[in-house]
Amino acid sequence: DAKTTQPNSMESNEEEPVHLPCNHSTISGTDYIHWYRQLPSQGPEYVIHGLTSNVNNRMASLAIAEDRKSSTLILHRATLRDAAVYYCILRRVRGQNFVFGPGTRLSVLP
Amino acid sequence: EPEVTQTPSHQVTQMGQEVILRCVPISNHLYFYWYRQILGQKVEFLVSFYNNEISEKSEIFDDQFSVERPDGSNFTLKIRSTKLEDSAMYFCASLRPGTSGGMSETQYFGPGTRLLVL
Numbered sequence: 001d002a003k004t005t006q007p008n009s010m011e012s013n014e015e016e017p018v019h020l021p022c023n024h025s026t027i028s029g030t031d032y033i034h035w036y037r038q039l040p041s042q043g044p045e046y047v048i049h050g051l052t053s054n055v056n057n058r059m060a061s062l063a064i065a066e067d068r069k070s071s072t073l074i075l076h077r078a079t080l081r082d083a084a085v086y087y088c089i090l091r092r093v094r095g096q097n098f099v100f101g102p103g104t105r106l107s108v109l110p
Numbered sequence: 111e112p113e114v115t116q117t118p119s120h121q122v123t124q125m126g127q128e129v130i131l132r133c134v135p136i137s138n139h140l141y142f143y144w145y146r147q148i149l150g151q152k153v154e155f156l157v158s159f160y161n162n163e164i165s166e167k168s169e170i171f172d173d174q175f176s177v178e179r180p181d182g183s184n185f186t187l188k189i190r191s192t193k194l195e196d197s198a199m200y201f202c203a204s205l206r207p208g209t210s211g212g213m214s215e216t217q218y219f220g221p222g223t224r225l226l227v228l
Binding site: 032034038042043044045046049087091097098099100101102103 | 114143145152153154155158166168201203215216217218219220221222
């Protein structure tokens with residue numbers, strides 16, 4: 001699987017937008033970009049995924065660079081509940097398991 | 111919304127004992143996974159299971175580990191002779207088939223079983 005690089009940690013203030021970056025310069029044409037998050041003492045939770053176009057759902061937005069070598073997860077208004085480790089993962093269309101990196105630990109300050 | 115469930119939530123065992131961790135995947139899912147997470151470390155893939163057989167496994171998944179789907183609803187991970195280093199959170203996950211017949215990419219994770227080997 002292609003590798004992703006994320007900052008180890010980020011901080012945000014409550015109710016402000018958060019942009020979590022991910023670099024994936026070796027991405028292939030069939031790799032989907034997935035974002036999961038892990039709240040303290042819980043299992044990973046699906047956030048969003050995309051292939052080429054930007055994606056929006058009720059949790060977040062995913063902005064994918066035109067060359068697909070990077071992407072950004074956008075939380076439009078961070079809440080204290082959004083404090084978690086966020087994982088950016090690449091997965092082939094017919095791939096099986098996810099390969100988790102260390103992720104970005106997001107702290108949200110009141 | 112349907113969810114993956116796991117039992118027990120916590121298990122303490124003595125080194126050398128066998129443990130069985132249980133998972134009930136979401137009912138119409140076809141692909142099943144076990145991952146583990148040692149305290150303070152990243153989530154690691156153990157094994158994937160499809161059509162009643164292992165489809166992929168990692169180096170961690172050695173002869174001490176086995177998986178089974180005994181009754182069409184439960185999905186179990188057995189560790190035959192536990193070691194201290196098996197202490198970790200174990201997560202089960204399942205994946206739903208795509209609506210067009212292809213494979214959807216979203217895995218749903220359970221809350222985990224915290225295993226402590228003494």
